[in-house]
Amino acid sequence: MFFALSKIGWYLVQPLVGILLLFAAGLVCLLLKLPKTGFGLLAVAFLVLAVVSLSPLGLMMLAPLENRFPKPALPERVAGIVVLGGSFDTRVARTRGEPELNDAADRITTALALALRFPEAKVIFSGGAAAMFEEDVTESSVAERLFGELGLPADRLVLEDRSRNTVENARFSKEIAAPKPGETWLLVTSAAHMPRAVGCFRVAGFDVLPYPTDYQTPGGNLIYQPSTATVRNLEKVHFAIREYLGLLAYWLTGKTDALFPAPASSDAGANR
Structure with missing residues (x-):
């Protein structure tokens, strides 16, 4: 429901x-x-x-979301990498028979870069079929093909294909990962989506190290300079409103641990 x-x-x-x-x-x-x-x-x-x-309204709305979780310093060992779905256009993939990335493609490229850096880490891709009014392929099936074509060994990739939203990403990924005490698991998703994602993973009891990517806002005072492509400005307002409403709805229904989840002390320590 x-x-x-x-x-x-x-x-x-x-x-x-x-x-x-x-x-x-x-x-x-x-x-x-x-x-x-x-x-x-x-x-x-x-x-x-x-x-x-x-106007730069969209940039100003997105910046607090993207800046909430700074990119951390990485430890020497990582047990696994959880990358959330949302980076594929499944309608194109289904009808044209080949993987097609969307604006959140950085989730995939970042996960691959981390997989190369930590060759013993498992990679969990979490993404099912989120379409409501039509049959669609799962994002995991598209990801399996693309990761394979880009050289990630099949025995390192674990597919979670049941989730339809972020709270299910967290719950099902934890079931697959079965994290052990002392292990470090990285969470890769868009920077603007990271606060809601972290809140869901905390409620699920899955302790992850947030590793944001897919930034849509520049740093510093450049957030006050809107794009000359007006549709991009409107798009940023669109994404920001979706995240803020998502944070509110998830918090009111107990799916996140806070209205605007913040880094834990352990996350802050990873930045030093």
Whole structure:
């Protein structure tokens, strides 16, 4: 039920859909001879569209999420690497018969780089089929092919293909990893998604060392300079709102340990 509600709810509240609904409501009011209300709604819709597509709002919203967990110094030994799904376009992969990465491709490239650095570490890829209204392939099946083509030995890759969201990523990955005391397991996911992911892994009882990747914001004062590609600015607002709503929903339903999970003292120590 939570999975279905989260999918449907997000579709209705994402920024561009909200703007279109405001435009539609304004036009309906004009047809109903309510010019003041109609023009007011159209003006609000136009203003919101201008702000999200022309300003650095998205960068400023994403930066706190991406900066929450700094990239840690790595230990000498790592037992395993858990990389979360979300980096494949499964519709393209299913219909064209070949792996296709999306904007979160850094999750894969970072996992491969870490696998090369720690040749004895297992790599758990966690990602099932998250489509609601159509049959789809699992991300794990696509990842298996791509990791193999890129040279990762098959005996090092473990596929978790049941999860549909982050809380299931954490629960099922722990079942597979069966982590032992003293072991270090790295968690690889997008920097903006790391706070929610860490909160889920903590609730699942899986102690991981967060290793963020897939940054979408620059450092320093450059976050105040929006992209010249307006769709990129709107996209960042889209991703930021999704993460903030996800953090709230997961916290209210007990799926994370805090509203905005922060690094533990052990994580902070890894940065020294």
